[in-house]
Amino acid sequence: MLCLILVVVTAVSLFVGRTSSGPSFGFGDAEIAAIVFTELRLPRTLLGLLVGGSLGLTGAALQGLLRNPLAEPGILGTSSGAAFGAVLMFYFGFASKQWLLLPAGAVTGSLLALAALYFLAGRRGELITIVLAGIAINALAAALTSLALNFAPSPYAALEILFWMLGSLADRNLSQAAIALVLMAPGWAIVCSASRGLDALTLGEETALSLGFDPQRTQRLVISGTALSVGAGVATTGVVGFVGLVVPHLLRRWVGYMPSQLMLPSFLAGAALTLLADIAIRLMPAGPELKLGVVTAIIGAPFFLHMISASRRGLLR
């Protein structure tokens, strides 16, 4: 069912485009059709699938790891670390000189954030310490990003940074999608290798250990896989939030509560939801294009508030 939805959404995404005068359908004149397809629609669609899938998968894994439906890939601080790494590339003007430097900066930022996480929480870190460390890293990355904006060499550079941080699938090319895939695929594999360990954690760390699954190992796998795949996503599309929070939560009652059952469906649904949000952006009437990160945040943040309120009333399951 999810596969079918994803195929349809992908087809629609390839068909719908946007020009300065609003949405456009099909591929235009024969001579430009191939260019529209390979240069615009295909990279945009592929990146939507890759980034959305990564966010859904890692969201499901992190919620399983932290045994909390309010967890999200962003909480580890790797997204904001990646964003700051990328912002530095913009700040020093490297991004415009060599486009590869942008993903390089973002992945470095995400890995540094991960290193800081391990440093703060320790290798045998308790989950609560990891969450607090994630909050601290997020705060630091946000502060440093603001500093970079504050001292931006020109208003144009500041605007470029700001727009990029809002998160978007527009104007990317196939090479960027390829780089994202090369970095994300090992991240997915690492996260998926932890799936049964996440199931074992359902009954707590001691029971997981007694079932032969070291919770520390499960934790390392999920965190490093997430840093890699989410870092690679931020590197190519900026920060797209809340997909990892919303998707596993929506799916849970349909596909089951065990983390292992939730991971693949969350990947597919994350990809579909991200593409749908991006299609909605392209269908907006003429005017400045909405950024994907803005749309997911506008939908996701109230959803998050609703979840917190439900969790306080003990209704969240």
Add this chain to the structure above:
Amino acid sequence: MSLTLSKMQVAINGHLAVAGIDTEIAAGEFVGLVGPNGAGKSSFVKAVAGLTPATGAVKFDSIDLRTASPLSLSKTISYLAQINSIAWSVSVRELVALGRLPYGAQSKLTDPIHARAVDTAMSKTNIGKLADRAVDTLSGGELSRALLARALAVEAPILLVDEPIAQLDPYHQLQIMETLRTEARNGVLVIAVLHDLTLAARFCDRLLMLNAGQLEADGTPEHVLTTEHLRRVYRVECIIDKHNDHALVVPWSRIV
């Protein structure tokens, strides 16, 4: 088949929670681990289960459990923890199926061997009818049976249970104790941490009484549950009587 502990010692933050215990427990024995709060009972079972670092030797027959791989340990010892917060609203069947994880089972239980083990564990604890219920809709008694079924589904030769009846009414206490005794009669080595001394005397073949990490007494319930031991270890005066050859122990007053 027997479990041999030699000089088993557990230190927690420099404090000796278990201070060098030597004992041997045979397969098929139902052993009650008794003693006051802080005596080291939970540390004892966790050390045997390999969940907390311990020194000394823990052997099951000739196998050194201290150096066994986590996987082989998980198939040899099934451990039922004292406090279990269940993260997700899984079904009872999914919960019990977690006991098959050491054997590589997926949560969907596609392999009939695993499905059979889960069914057997659920019928032993009489929760077959609850299979599709979500765990967060169960009563305390139902949940404790589901958790026990999870531990039984491992089908390990050693079963360690930490306070399995602490929060249950008398009916469900008896039900859990009967199930544990049946497991022991079928050849499983069962060690249960217990606070109810009368139920311990009624169901267990043997009691180990811990006090400040030391083994204070070891033997049949009649041998262990004496006025003298209860005074020294629990600091209570008890009324001790007999009913159908089983000791009845009623804590009556504190020794101050």
